[in-house]
Amino acid sequence: MNPTRIFAWYESAIGRDALAYLLACEQDIREGIPQEGIQLSKTQISTVENLAQLTAATLSNESKISEAHNLVRGWLIQFTADGISNAREIHNNSKGITQEAEAPREPTAAAVHEVALDTYCAFLLPSNHPGIPTQIINPFASISMSQHPRRQEFIDFAMQDAKLARVFTGPDEPFGRSMSYLSNVGFGGALQLDLLLETILQRAWLIESCRVSPEAFAIASVEQFRMVRSTLQKSECPSIATFHLTGALLPTGSKVEIAGGTLRETTESERRNSPFPPRGEISGSDETGQHVVVNYDGDITLEIPFKYRHKVLTGRDGDHRKWMEENSSFAEAQRTVTRIRFALLLATNRNHRVQIIPTAQSFDIPPSSMPYIAWLDVKPRGMMPTQLTDGEVSNWSSWYEKLNSAGVDHIELAMRRTLRALSERTDPTDVLIDSVIAWENIFGTPEGEPTFRITMCLSSLLKKDPAERAKLQSTLSDIYNLRSQIVHGNKDLKPAEVPFCHQALDVAIEAIRKLVEERPDILSLSDGSKRSKKLLLGN
Structure with missing residues (x-):
């Protein structure tokens, strides 16, 4: 038996x-087992021998x-007569253990714990979908969870929970009990009771730090089960929006x-686990000559805590717009992003606008196995990569x-x-229109x-000298x-008029800067009519 050849084939x-x-x-394996002279325990040697026999059997035909x-x-995701996966049995034999860590006492959580231990290896197996990370689509994990001997036990225990039973009120046929919901992030969905276990384990697997061992994954899966159960019962929980x-x-x-x-900085783990392929880089040099490279995938991450809420739909619901208006978190998150972007624009003083x-x-x-993800089409106008100090x-x-x-x-x-005028508009006419709408x-x-x-x-806000004010007002x-x-x-924009478009944008930026920094008394007024009267009349 040559362990090196066995390792190479199984890898x-x-x-x-x-x-x-x-x-x-x-x-040892992740850091690279030495190909020669590797030291194996007796139990590991036994495992290698069994793997060699399995290889011979699969290649015999x-x-x-x-x-x-x-x-x-x-074969690895199939189950033994004792109800555990072949992979888990091999792992335990290699480790030389006959009894594993004790599972939670609560029956439903214990079922989650056991299924997680059995499907851990299935999640590690390479997907048959090239280019798509296995945490997004892994058919081996799906098969292992759907065929697990304790799957039905989990469903039965879940239905003994009175609060969960009230949530999953959909018809038993053709797909079993389910719930439909509308969330406060702007869309709805459905969750089948038969897929609740898969949802829980998939959520745990998305936490990269919990993939280090089967025990860590099992603990994370139980935690996710308790969190999801609480959310389904209360229709809300703390959550995170990420930009x-x-x-x-x-x-x-x-x-x-x-x-x-x-x-914070975007981590390599986030790039590695992104469901989308890398989209390239953009590079440039600033006024000091420093060469800066940024990724279109994003190098800065903004995390916004929010209160997730959903409304269980019963089929007798009417118009949901009022509920969405009262509970929406999406709009608030978007407002935070707008302020973050504009704050950077005002905070930097360079030859180029930092955006x-x-x-x-x-x-x-x-309630979902995956976060709601939107990949935005980035076609920035005039963006200069910048290393912030x-x-x-x-x-x-x-x-x-x-x-x-x-x-x-x-x-x-x-x-x-x-x-929008600064970063999205490529036509100077659109820059002009958006800027004047801001005015x-x-x-x-x-x-x-x-x-x-x-x-x-605008001229009164931006200029103190009467002559300069009059000149600016005429231009505006x-x-x-x-x-x-x-x-x-009535007309089309002429090339000679393009500078007016960019001046309109400059004025919009500086007007907002002045109001926020020097005239909060005007900014506090609820509409443009009141703000203009306050500025011009001083009362």
């Missing part, structure tokens, strides 16, 4: 992590290598706590605190349109003639009239 068939599990020497690999994978942002790099090791969230753009967002939803990060945090004041809610539209959101009013009132407010009037002629179809 090809089931992957290094699964082979490490079978030999019960995870750390001259099957193709790929077929032999699948036969071995399939990945591209365009800038935090100083190494930085972590910024802000009101309502945390900013960050969301590339992906996810919301953890306990410690001072800029500190200033960023301060500006976010300012933008997190209640009065900023009144100019939410202005900030969104300004960011109108700040000082617009249905009363009287808007051009003079809005441009006078021309820009406002240009926008009006374009949107009403």
Whole structure:
């Protein structure tokens, strides 16, 4: 028997992590077992001998290598007469144990614990779906869970829980009992009782730190079961919304706590476990000559705690809009992202505007096996990759605190349109339109003639010298009239007028800066009419 050849064949068939599990020497294998002179215990030698016999059996009918690999994978997830998986039995034999850690006393949790121990190896097996991480689609794990001897036991125990029984009220046929729900992150779903166990274990497997051992995975699975059960019973739980942002790099090791969230570096684990393939990089050099490379996947992660809630649908429900308006967390998370992005814009003073753009967002939803993930199409305009300094990060945090004041809610539209003009619009005409909409959101009013009132407010806010104020007001009037002629179809933008579009954007950014930093008294007023009167009349 040549252990090196056996290791090589099984590493090809089931992957290094699964082979490490079978030999019960995870750390040694992951770091690379020496190919010659490896020291094995008696129990591990016995395992290698059994694996060699299994290899010979699968290849005896001259099957193709790929077929032999699948036969071995399939055999590992089958169950012995004692009701445990073949893989788990091999692992225990290699480890030389006859009794494992005690399972939880609660019957339902104990069933979860046992199924997790049996399916651990199945989750380690390589998927037949190239390019898709096994934590997203792993047919071997699905088969192992669906065929587990204690699966029905778990379902029976779950239905003995009076509160869970009230949740799963759907018809028994054709797919068994189920629940339908509407969540406060903007969409609904359904959960079948028959798939509750799979949901719980899949959620535990997404926690990378819990994959280090079968015991850690079993403990995490029981914790997920208790959390999901509590959520189903109460229809709410604490959760996390995650946004990945591209365009800038935090100083190494930085972590910024802000009101309502945390900013940190995106981890390699998050990149590795992303359900989407890498989308490339963008590079550039700043005014100091520093070369900076950022990932379109996002190098900064924003985590926002929120209260997850759902409403169980009974089929007799009417309009759900009122419930969504009262409970929505999605809109609040989006407001936080807007303020984070705008705060960085105001916090930095460089030759280029520093901006960050969301590339992906996810919301953890306990009734679901996977978080809700949206991959955003990133086509930034004029984004210059930037390595932030410690001072800029500190200033960023301060500006976010300012933008997190209640009065900023009144100019939410202005900030969104300004960011859109800055990062999304490639046509100067669109930059102009969005920027002037921001002006109108700040000082617009249905009363009287808007051009003079809005441009006078902006020039008064931005310039103290009367002559400079008059000059700026005249220019802003021309820009406002240009926008009006374009949107009403009276003319097209000429090349010579493109600078007006970018000036409109500059004015929108500086107006918001001034209001937040110097005139919170105006910002606190609820509409543009009141704000313009306060600025012009001083009362």
